[in-house]
Amino acid sequence: MEKVRELWKNFNDLLSYQIYDSENIHITIGTFLTIVIGVVVVTYVLRIIHNIVVKKLPEADKNKFVSIFSFLKYLSYILVIIVILHSSGVNLTVLLTASAALFVGLGFALQNLFQDIISGILMILDQSIHVGDIIEVEGKVGKVFEIRLRSTRAITRDDKVLIIPNHIFLTNTIYNYTQNHNITREALNIGVAYGSNVKLVTEILTEIAEEQKGVLKNPEPFVQFDDFGDSALIFSLNFFISDAFRVPRMRSEMRYKIDTRFREKGITIPFPQRDVHFYQHGPISLKKE
Secondary structure, three states, X not given: OHHHHHHHHHHHHHHOOEEEEOOOOEEEHHHHHHHHHHHHHHHHHHHHHHHHHOOOOOHHHHHHHHHHHHHHHHHHHHHHHHHHHHHOOOOHHHHHHHOHHHHHHHHHHOXXXXXXXXXXXXXXXXXXXXXXXXXXXXXXXXXXXXXXXXXXXEEEOOOOEEEEEOOHHHHOOOEEOOOOOOOEEEXXXXXXXXXXXXXXXXXXXXXXXXXXXXXXXOOOOEEEEEEEOOOOEEEEEEEEEOOXXXXXXXXXHHHHHHHHHHHHHOOOOOOOOOOOOOOOOOOOOOOOO
8 A cells, every 4th residue: 555655655756756847837748748638639630520520521512521620620729728837836827928929920921821711611512613613713614623721723624734823712802613513504696797688698597506525415506686786686596514614616517507608608707897987178189398
């Protein structure tokens, strides 16, 4: 019994051994071991919570929660360390006061970072953007291939990576082409000369849309007579596709076909014309040198 008491006393003395000792801060081996145990416990608890939350989610959605739990893990570590130090008698007020200027500077420097992180968490929870969505941001179209806690990455139509800070999705207007479904309606504007056979124009445009690879048969493509323009009759060829990412290439292919078919049928695509009138207020004198 005496040996047990002696061992316990020695163990307590070991835990009470001062690693760092100053007027306001006293850190012992016991405090350090408590911090290590607290970090380990938090890690396993968050891992269990993560497994429970993502258990029934699709694989694509599981990857989204990795960033959230990484952020929560580091935040929990900080809170655990602060609580343990405070419980051990460490005067945190002195540390916070001494580091006030540093914290203010870090606050301004990390303002945008935390704004992006909070926006990323809200995006993931709100499910407003998914991997594979086709979005338009500030006039640039891209297909999302990765959603991170701070930024979202998309590949543009010219195979360039677009890195978008997540706060953009909360502060700006974003077009999501595939939010409701993958099918989108696209349009191609065409002008023909006045006097053209509008029924023939409609038939040609409809045939070209029906023949074009990638254009859906249902819903069917259709042609609209939009307006009487300054120099042309304005038509729009409307069609539906399931891959909005390929629109520029499809439009180019259809324009080639339209130009060829119009030439065969004698339909002219006019260029802008203007009438210029000169008003003479006096005689025009021609001087000979």
